[in-house]
Amino acid sequence: MPDLSVNFCGVRSPNPFWLASGPPTNTAHQVMHAFEEGWGGAVWKTIGEPIINTASRYGAVDLKNVRMMGLNNIELISDRPIEVNFREISEVKKRFPHNAVIASLMVESRRESWQEITHRANDSGADMVELNFGCPHGMSERGMGAAVGQVPDYAAMITAWVKEAATIPVIVKLTPNVTDIAHMAAAVAAAGADAVSLVNTFNSIVGVDLDTFSPCPQVQGHGSHGGYCGPAIKPIALHMVSSVARHPGAQIPISGIGGVGAWRDAVEFMLLGATSVQVCTAAMHFGFRIVREMAAGLDEYLREKGMASAMDLIGRSLPRIMDWGDLNLNYKTIARIDAEKCIGCNLCYIACEDGAHQCITSDARPAADLRHGPIPKHVPKILDDECVGCNLCSLVCPVPGCISMIEVDTGRPAMTWRQLQEARGKSPMCDMRDLLAKGGVAGD
Amino acid sequence: MALNHPAPRLSPEELERTFADINPPLTRAQALEEGSRCLFCYDAPCIKACPTRIDVPLFIRQIMTGNTVGSARTILDANILGHSCARVCPTSVLCEGACVLNAEGKRPVSIGSLQRYSVDRILDSGKRLFSPGPDTGRRVALIGAGPASLSCAFELRRCGHQAVLFDSRPTPGGLDAYGIAAYKMRAADVQREIDMIREMGVDIRCGFTVGVDVSLAQLESEFDAIFIGVGLGRTDRLGVPGEDLQGSVDALTFIEQTKMNGLASVAIGRRVAVIGGGNTAIDCVTAARRLGAEEVYMIYRRGPEDMTAFAYEIELAKKDNITFRWHTLPVRILGNSSVEAVQLICTRPGPPDASGRHAPEPIPGSEFTLPVDMVIRALGQQKKVDFLSTIPALALRKGCVVVDPETGQTSNPKYFAGGDCVNGAAEVVDAVAEGKRAARGIHAMFSINSTVAGREASHA
Ligand SMILES: Cc1cc2nc3c(=O)[nH]c(=O)nc-3n(C[C@H](O)[C@H](O)[C@H](O)COP(=O)(O)OP(=O)(O)OC[C@H]3O[C@@H](n4cnc5c(N)ncnc54)[C@H](O)[C@@H]3O)c2cc1C
Ligand SMILES: Cc1cc2nc3c(=O)[nH]c(=O)nc-3n(C[C@H](O)[C@H](O)[C@H](O)COP(=O)(O)O)c2cc1C
Ligand code: SF4
Numbered sequence: 001m002p003d004l005s006v007n008f009c010g011v012r013s014p015n016p017f018w019l020a021s022g023p024p025t026n027t028a029h030q031v032m033h034a035f036e037e038g039w040g041g042a043v044w045k046t047i048g049e050p051i052i053n054t055a056s057r058y059g060a061v062d063l064k065n066v067r068m069m070g071l072n073n074i075e076l077i078s079d080r081p082i083e084v085n086f087r088e089i090s091e092v093k094k095r096f097p098h099n100a101v102i103a104s105l106m107v108e109s110r111r112e113s114w115q116e117i118t119h120r121a122n123d124s125g126a127d128m129v130e131l132n133f134g135c136p137h138g139m140s141e142r143g144m145g146a147a148v149g150q151v152p153d154y155a156a157m158i159t160a161w162v163k164e165a166a167t168i169p170v171i172v173k174l175t176p177n178v179t180d181i182a183h184m185a186a187a188v189a190a191a192g193a194d195a196v197s198l199v200n201t202f203n204s205i206v207g208v209d210l211d212t213f214s215p216c217p218q219v220q221g222h223g224s225h226g227g228y229c230g231p232a233i234k235p236i237a238l239h240m241v242s243s244v245a246r247h248p249g250a251q252i253p254i255s256g257i258g259g260v261g262a263w264r265d266a267v268e269f270m271l272l273g274a275t276s277v278q279v280c281t282a283a284m285h286f287g288f289r290i291v292r293e294m295a296a297g298l299d300e301y302l303r304e305k306g307m308a309s310a311m312d313l314i315g316r317s318l319p320r321i322m323d324w325g326d327l328n329l330n331y332k333t334i335a336r337i338d339a340e341k342c343i344g345c346n347l348c349y350i351a352c353e354d355g356a357h358q359c360i361t362s363d364a365r366p367a368a369d370l371r372h373g374p375i376p377k378h379v380p381k382i383l384d385d386e387c388v389g390c391n392l393c394s395l396v397c398p399v400p401g402c403i404s405m406i407e408v409d410t411g412r413p414a415m416t417w418r419q420l421q422e423a424r425g426k427s428p429m430c431d432m433r434d435l436l437a438k439g440g441v442a443g444d
Numbered sequence: 445m446a447l448n449h450p451a452p453r454l455s456p457e458e459l460e461r462t463f464a465d466i467n468p469p470l471t472r473a474q475a476l477e478e479g480s481r482c483l484f485c486y487d488a489p490c491i492k493a494c495p496t497r498i499d500v501p502l503f504i505r506q507i508m509t510g511n512t513v514g515s516a517r518t519i520l521d522a523n524i525l526g527h528s529c530a531r532v533c534p535t536s537v538l539c540e541g542a543c544v545l546n547a548e549g550k551r552p553v554s555i556g557s558l559q560r561y562s563v564d565r566i567l568d569s570g571k572r573l574f575s576p577g578p579d580t581g582r583r584v585a586l587i588g589a590g591p592a593s594l595s596c597a598f599e600l601r602r603c604g605h606q607a608v609l610f611d612s613r614p615t616p617g618g619l620d621a622y623g624i625a626a627y628k629m630r631a632a633d634v635q636r637e638i639d640m641i642r643e644m645g646v647d648i649r650c651g652f653t654v655g656v657d658v659s660l661a662q663l664e665s666e667f668d669a670i671f672i673g674v675g676l677g678r679t680d681r682l683g684v685p686g687e688d689l690q691g692s693v694d695a696l697t698f699i700e701q702t703k704m705n706g707l708a709s710v711a712i713g714r715r716v717a718v719i720g721g722g723n724t725a726i727d728c729v730t731a732a733r734r735l736g737a738e739e740v741y742m743i744y745r746r747g748p749e750d751m752t753a754f755a756y757e758i759e760l761a762k763k764d765n766i767t768f769r770w771h772t773l774p775v776r777i778l779g780n781s782s783v784e785a786v787q788l789i790c791t792r793p794g795p796p797d798a799s800g801r802h803a804p805e806p807i808p809g810s811e812f813t814l815p816v817d818m819v820i821r822a823l824g825q826q827k828k829v830d831f832l833s834t835i836p837a838l839a840l841r842k843g844c845v846v847v848d849p850e851t852g853q854t855s856n857p858k859y860f861a862g863g864d865c866v867n868g869a870a871e872v873v874d875a876v877a878e879g880k881r882a883a884r885g886i887h888a889m890f891s892i893n894s895t896v897a898g899r900e901a902s903h904a
Binding site: 065316335342343344345346347350362364365366367368369370371375377378398399 | 476477480483484485486487488489492493494495508534537538541542545547548602708
């Protein structure tokens with residue numbers, strides 16, 4: 001039986017599934033229920049001077065009839081008194097000593113404030129603290145959250161203050177609203193952070209009411225930008241996690257966050273370098289019960305792959321992420337349509353024709369109805385010699401397994417762009433400073 | 445009508461229940477869910493399978509994006525009887541039969557229901573989406589006010605031509621109003637749609653039989669073109685003794701009663717035999733059952749594989765617990781003044797006939813008697829040869845008007861035609877398509893004539 005537990009900065013968690021700091025971790029009542037359902041850990045709703053929230057607070061993006069592909073909120077940190085939060089953390093820790101409880105913290109940017117709250121966290125029995133340098137709305141206007149997380153020096157400074165006071169590991173939660181999140185990770189790692197968690201939410205406006213002209217969510221007809229999360233952000237979060245994991249200056253554990261809702265998502269984050277994952281939107285959407293399937297799915301996957309421990313997943317895909325210039329230009333695939341499976345929707349045809357490389361042909365569909373006999377299937381054809389192997393047709397095809405990308409042997413040896421440039425006697429790198437100096441004339 | 449054993453009458457409430465809409469309207473939530481199943485196929489097969497070529501993927505996308513008015517415009521632009529069609533089209537052999545989801549073993553998108561969802565909203569709102577074109581001074585007479593003529597008239601008005609419809613009946617709509625099974629659509633539903641057409645300035649004159657109340661010569665002198673949309677005639681007779689007994693009725697009269705007189709006024713026998721194997725026969729057995737008949741027989745001279753009714757219609761009859769009597773032929777109807785029984789004879793498949801099917805051959809000595817209180821004959825409808833042959837130089841083939849497949853023009857260039865009188869009995873949607881085709885043909889003829897006239901005028 002595979003071991004699902006993970007060791008995160010020396011803290012053991014029965015599985016890698018943690019609730020992210022947010023509404024699901026507001027109270028002891030919720031967190032205890034979550035642990036009963038099987039969550040391995042929980043990051044408490046960010047603790048600080050209690051705030052006042054607005055109504056309404058959330059907006060969402062639906063995809064056809066799938067609700068909440070993306071969720072946006074303008075909610076702030078905990079609205080409950082600091083002492084209540086810490087008292088409840090102690091209670092939870094007493095009842096669930098083997099689950100990871102992490103106190104998320106955010107206070108004004110003063111050394112005394114941060115150290116004072118860190119002491120209280122140490123005393124509460126929490127396993128770790130997470131510094132919320134990510135909240136992109138409201139708190140940032142008060143010089144906290146993303147206002148800290150967007151400036152490497154501020155983030156490093158506060159991390160160092162907390163490290164002075166902390167007796168437990170310190171995780172820094174990063175905002176994705178920066179140009180290079182790995183740079184931020186390296187800055188806080190250098191300042192002593194034991195781990196990073198990412199991502200917090202993305203600056204966003206989820207929509208505008210076409211009748212009232214008010215942005216969503218609206219507060220008495222007005223709105224404010226909010227933080228975007230949920231399934232929609234997962235690809236961006238995956239990339240950010242991998243870029244931190246690959247940064248030589250940020251070789252500390254990562255808790256991956258953003259759009260996790262099922263075991264598959266969690267495995268992807270772990271393969272790209274995360275030791276644990278955190279979940280907010282999916283728990284808000286479906287409740288804590290989803291963790292059962294997450295654990296069962298991970299268990300099944302590890303068995304199938306013959307892995308003894310969930311920790312074996314961590315970073316396994318990282319060596320496969322390369323710079324574009326190191327990819328083999330002589331590797332070729334072309335699309336193949338399985339005429340048996342094809343249902344004749346011709347979406348591949350029009351996608352390639354209008355949106356790609358005009359490598360699929362299809363005649364005009366003849367008029368036909370069943371009163372006059374069977375309707376022949378209208379299967380498009382790939383022009384093998386033209387197909388550039390871009391994947392688009394296979395992505396738009398609605399039938400599983402109908403269009404596959406087949407590898408074809410070009411007979412040519414592997415050749416990367418870097419090698420090609422070298423063979424051409426040109427530099428594979430383009431240094432922007434050189435370029436500026438030369439007045440914008442590049443080599444290739 | 446005095447019946448030997450009338451079935452006990454159902455209360456109006458019970459009748460409303462038995463004749464309830466077999467395809468109830470979708471709620472918004474259902475429409476969004478159903479619409480989300482549409483793949484938005486390119487060069488979509490549903491469009492090609494709809495005789496009126498409604499851009500189905502487009503109108504569904506419009507519903508999905510909250511542009512319901514636009515979706516109705518897409519539908520009605522191609523098919524002004526989009527409401528009727530949504531409810532009466534045999535979609536499983538038309539648009540939905542062509543849906544690519546079938547090929548994947550999935551249920552097709554419910555195009556008819558989505559179409560109804562869209563058009564219902566427009567009809568309910570009273571919004572008018574089209575307006576007549578600038579007056580051209582051209583006048584077109586349309587004989588009949590069934591789907592073919594209504595569709596033709598609407599298109600003519602959009603081009604600015606005057607359209608005057610003449611129909612013998614007291615209300616317009618043709619078989620769309622008085623022939624469609626009541627559980628698919630009520631007569632009143634059709635009138636809402638017709639109002640929309642009327643408001644385009646279409647002049648509908650009911651109670652005028654062309655050839656009786658108004659002569660062809662008069663139409664020819666007053667109008668620049670004439671559209672023939674007369675449909676078909678009475679139901680064929682069985683040609684057996686006893687056919688005129690009380691309780692022996694023809695299908696169209698029977699169905700018309702259910703549509704026009706109110707369900708509660710229609711008498712039905714305890715035991716009813718319906719003769720025929722087409723869609724009309726199905727409409728009769730299901731109506732008889734819903735009116736309260738206890739035993740309903742469908743008497744067909746061939747086997748189930750030869751029935752011309754659509755598969756889903758046959759399923760409907762099966763669900764209604766109809767007794768099918770394949771390979772049987774009525775010999776005579778028995779009774780004193782009212783029907784008491786029908787005498788039948790068994791048949792076997794003989795050599796193939798003109799239609800390629802085996803001609804049924806009676807098996808000598810196989811007669812038997814089935815006690816019934818009503819016999820409904822649902823054979824085909826007669827062609828209107830008597831009327832059509834009064835139109836000068838009008839070519840007919842097997843009783844149907846011959847037209848140019850591009851323009852709907854007949855052998856007499858002043859006359860155009862469409863609908864059942866051309867296709868020999870198809871669906872409402874075909875009549876709409878053919879009416880539209882003829883309108884374009886007429887408009888093209890007017891345009892050519894006016895260019896010629898213009899050229900002649902400038903040469904003079
Ligand atoms: C019982 C039954 C059920 C049907 N069910 C369906 C169904 O479920 N779905 C479907 O799509 N189709 C159905 N159909 C077929 C459909 O009703 C017809 O295909 C369609 O109505 C044909 O339209 P039309 O305009 O050609 O003729 P019609 O609808 O027959 O209209 C012709 C009109 O012309 C008038 N007329 C005729 N002669 C003259 C004259 N000399 N002067 C003035 N007026 C005249 C008639 O009074 C009539 O109103 C059904 C048909 C029948 C008989
Ligand atoms: C309503 C709401 C409130 C949140 N509040 C906090 C918070 O107080 N502190 C914090 O660090 N992150 C907060 N987050 C961000 C989440 O912890 C998480 O980083 C983000 O939602 C991405 O994960 P997801 O895609 O699983 O939701 C909040 C998110 C939501 C939706
Ligand atoms: S008119 Fe009839 S066949 Fe055409 S799309 Fe609508 S329901 Fe389908």
